[in-house]
Amino acid sequence: MYLFPYEEQYLSGKTENQIVNTNSNLNLLLCNGECNRKYRPLACRIFPYFPYLDTNGILEVKFDLRAKSICPLQFTDILQIVINKRFIKRIERVFRKLIKHKVFYDYLRNLTDEIVFLEKFH
Structure with missing residues (x-):
């Protein structure tokens, strides 16, 4: 990781x-x-979420493309799999605070760019 x-x-x-x-x-x-x-x-x-940060600085927590081949949580059509929305909201809340610091902002921007690039091949 x-x-x-x-x-x-x-x-x-x-x-x-x-x-x-x-x-x-x-x-x-x-x-x-x-x-x-x-x-x-x-x-x-x-995991399996990632806090994507777009070029306008908008944060969005989404399923991480890199988890697709290994994480069963992607199969939302299976009744036993329920994603806790509070979990995602907590990730958002934490990362909204972290991105106020340049080192975290830059880190998320770089990894977001990498993931978006990988999406072209998926």
Whole structure:
């Protein structure tokens, strides 16, 4: 999972999972599907959603395209799958506060651009 700004510093020493830096200067936490839930990265906590940030600075929490091949929550036509709207509202509320800080705003803009680019091939 991609790490949000400052998560590498926070998680360092608290998790046995490997943290790697990508060529695009983003940190990734590699896991084997098991983790100490207390120290899950933010991307795991909000999965399978992502707070998209458009060029006008409008925030919208949507299903993350990158989760499509691995997450059953995309199948909203299955009666047992119910998405809690409060969960999405909470993600929105948290990220509206975070994007007031330039480092988070820029991070979300960059990842949004990446996801929008990937949508062209999906």
